[in-house]
Every structure is written in C-alpha cells, then in structure tokens.
Amino acid sequence: MNTEILSTHTKELFQLAVQRAAQLLRAGELVALPTETVYGLAANALDEGAVAKIFQVKGRPSHNPIIVHVASGEMARSCAAEWPEVAEQFARSFWPGPMTLVLPRAKKIPNIVTAGGETAGIRWPSHPFMQAVIRECGFPLAAPSANLSNQISPTNAGHVHSQLRGKIPLIVDGGQSQVGIESTVVDLAARPPRILRPGMIHEESIVAVAGKIQSPAGAGTATTLRSPGLLKKHYSPKARLMIACWRDDADLAAQIKNWNCKIEHVQIVAHTKIPVGLGAANVSVIPHDAEAFARALYAELHRCDAAGAQLIVVETLPDRPEWTGIADRLKRAAA
Ligand code: TXA
Ligand code: MG
Numbered sequence: 001m002n003t004e005i006l007s008t009h010t011k012e013l014f015q016l017a018v019q020r021a022a023q024l025l026r027a028g029e030l031v032a033l034p035t036e037t038v039y040g041l042a043a044n045a046l047d048e049g050a051v052a053k054i055f056q057v058k059g060r061p062s063h064n065p066i067i068v069h070v071a072s073g074e075m076a077r078s079c080a081a082e083w084p085e086v087a088e089q090f091a092r093s094f095w096p097g098p099m100t101l102v103l104p105r106a107k108k109i110p111n112i113v114t115a116g117g118e119t120a121g122i123r124w125p126s127h128p129f130m131q132a133v134i135r136e137c138g139f140p141l142a143a144p145s146a147n148l149s150n151q152i153s154p155t156n157a158g159h160v161h162s163q164l165r166g167k168i169p170l171i172v173d174g175g176q177s178q179v180g181i182e183s184t185v186v187d188l189a190a191r192p193p194r195i196l197r198p199g200m201i202h203e204e205s206i207v208a209v210a211g212k213i214q215s216p217a218g219a220g221t222a223t224t225l226r227s228p229g230l231l232k233k234h235y236s237p238k239a240r241l242m243i244a245c246w247r248d249d250a251d252l253a254a255q256i257k258n259w260n261c262k263i264e265h266v267q268i269v270a271h272t273k274i275p276v277g278l279g280a281a282n283v284s285v286i287p288h289d290a291e292a293f294a295r296a297l298y299a300e301l302h303r304c305d306a307a308g309a310q311l312i313v314v315e316t317l318p319d320r321p322e323w324t325g326i327a328d329r330l331k332r333a334a335a
Contacts, residue, residue, distance in 0.1 A: 034174025038153035040143030071134035
C-alpha cells in the first residue's frame with residue numbers, strides 16, 4: 001500500500017487534509033493523525049471492521065482497549081452510559097487536553113473498542129487538526145498511539161512513517177506533538193477515582209478536582225488487566241535503557257563499564273549533570289523543565305534507536321509531581 005503524507009501548515013493544506021482524512025475514515029480506513037500528546041492511529045470508533053484494522057496493523061493484543069476521541073461535550077456524553085457529576089468536573093477542568101476519562105460505555109461503542117469490557121476511555125484532544133477531523137466526520141475516532149505494539153509512541157509524522165509506512169493509506173503531518181507523552185488515564189467508574197496511567201496532568205491537579213483519589217496500584221495487581229498500558233514493560237526503545245545518577249564523569253564511566261557496554265555505543269540523555277569528554281556516541285541535553293523534557297523525550301529515544309545505540313543512559317529525574325508521568329514512561333522503557 002502506498003502511504004500518502006499530507007501537510008497542514010497553510011489554511012488550504014489544512015482543509016484539504018481534513019477532507020482527505022475524513023473521506024478515508026468514512027470508508028472504514030485507518031489514518032495517522034496528530035494530537036497534542038502523541039500521534040494517533042485513528043479509525044471510526046463505531047465501525048467494528050475499521051477498528052479491527054488498528055489491532056492488525058499495530059500487532060496489538062485484543063485485550064487492550066482503545067481510547068475514543070471526541071470533539072465536544074455532547075459527543076463525549078454520547079459515548080458513555082452514565083455521566084456522573086465527577087465526569088462533568090473533570091471535563092470542565094481538563095478538556096480539551098491530555099486527559100482520558102474511563103466511564104461506563106454507551107451501547108453504541110463496539111466490544112472491540114473496549115476489549116470486551118464495560119467501560120470506555122474517552123478523550124477530547126486539543127490539537128486543532130484532530131478536532132477538525134472529528135467534527136468533519138461527525139463520529140468519534142478510536143485511536144491508540146500510532147506505533148507498532150510495544151514500541152515508543154510517535155511525536156512527529158516522521159516517527160509514524162518509519163513504523164507504519166506501507167501499512168496505512170495516510171499520515172497527516174501536524175508538526176511536533178506539544179505534550180510529548182500519552183494522556184493521563186483516570187478511572188471514573190471507580191469510586192473514588194483512580195489514576196490508571198500518569199501523565200502531564202498530574203496527581204495534584206487531579207486531587208484538586210476530584211477531592212479524594214485511590215492510591216495507584218502497582219503492576220501485578222488487578223489494575224494491570226484493567227489498563228494494559230500499566231504493564232511493567234511497555235513503550236520501549238530497541239536499545240537497553242538505564243536510568244542513572246552520577247557525581248561526575250568518572251563515576252558515570254565506571255557505571256557504564258559495569259553494564260558491559262563500550263562507551264562508543266552509548267547515548268546519554270542528561271538534564272543537569274552534562275558529561276563532557278567521555279567518548280559516548282552522543283550526549284543530548286534536554287531542558288530541566290518537565291514540560292520541555294516530556295516534549296523532547298520520545299524524539300530523543302527514537303533518535304538513539306535510529307543511531308543504532310546499544311545502551312541509552314538517562315539521568316535520573318527530579319522526584320516532584322510534574323515529573324511523575326515522565327518517570328513512569330522511563331521506568332517502563334527501562335524494564
Ligand atoms: O494520549 C493518548 O492517550 C494517545 C493519543 C493518540 O490520544 N493514545 C494512546 O493510546 O496513548 P494507547 O492505546 O497507546 O494507550 C491507551 C491506554 C492503554 O493503556 C489502555 O489500556 C488504556 O489507555 N485504556 C483505554 N481504554 C480503557 C478502558 N476502557 N479502561 C481502562 N484502560 C483503558
Ligand atoms: Mg500506545
């Protein structure tokens with residue numbers, strides 16, 4: 001299959017791409033679309049056959065449910081069987097944006113989307129292109145991240161192209177994803193609500209809206225089955241990834257030697273203690289700011305893989321609420 005790539009950087013190109021994407025989606029095809037978190041691989045959420053193609057193309061296990069994307073409060077409510085006051089509060093506080101709400105599903109949401117479960121994950125993304133396509137279609141879009149199963153999510157059209165070219169008819173280039181890691185997933189079917197997947201909307205903001213929340217359960221509990229994105233190993237680069245803390249260059253060199261990797265095959269991602277003159281393949285400096293770090297992280301990991309790294313060493317992150325979503329992804333990538 002020939003994969004078309006459409007740009008969106010002028011008003012005319014944007015409109016053309018919206019029309020083309022909507023045309024394919026109406027015909028039951030898959031389209032890779034930009035969102036503010038990561039790129040999504042979208043299908044008509046109400047078309048079982050179209051959603052089945054997502055599982056096929058990604059190699060995604062059928063027990064992993066897919067998030068339903070909407071472009072209005074009304075569309076969100078139409079995907080849920082119940083809309084409790086807490087959902088209204090979350091929607092008002094965090095939508096459109098990087099927040100997925102798990103609620104009892106409406107009957108119209110097919111089994112394949114919810115992986116047979118009685119809940120649906122619903123998100124109203126803020127990316128203007130994604131919103132325009134959903135409005136043009138008039139139906140919600142089921143969309144997981146647009147990567148092959150277990151690989152790193154794409155944050156630009158090039159990342160999608162390198163994993164999915166030849167497998168889907170269209171990739172829409174909407175620029176670099178502004179958030180950079182996947183949405184926060186909160187289970188509102190649980191009382192009190194529970195964070196199933198941390199993200200850039202962090203616990204303190206959620207507690208401010210929800211009042212009480214359940215403490216997140218670790219991997220290996222019932223939660224893992226409720227949200228397979230919580231499986232211990234997930235979102236991995238091809239190279240081995242280590243999270244490390246070092247006093248100085250010599251300390252880091254000693255640790256790398258212990259991991260039995262030649263320094264010239266090592267890529268280092270640092271934000272405070274920047275090693276100089278170690279002889280590593282590359283040292284990247286990502287800003288010491290959670291939002292900027294999240295935006296840059298996946299592109300860095302994609303770049304390290306493309307460069308053929310054997311080992312990626314990432315400097316330990318600060319232990320503060322705004323870093324928890326990023327720390328979660330790094331921990332899984334290192335598992
Ligand atoms: O930011 C995002 O959420 C991106 C963009 C494209 O919207 N999407 C994304 O989708 O990350 P995916 O499929 O890669 O991850 C969705 C996560 C998975 O961990 C899945 O198990 C969980 O959300 N999930 C989806 N529906 C659920 C449900 N009904 N109950 C519990 N977890 C659910
Ligand atoms: Mg994913």
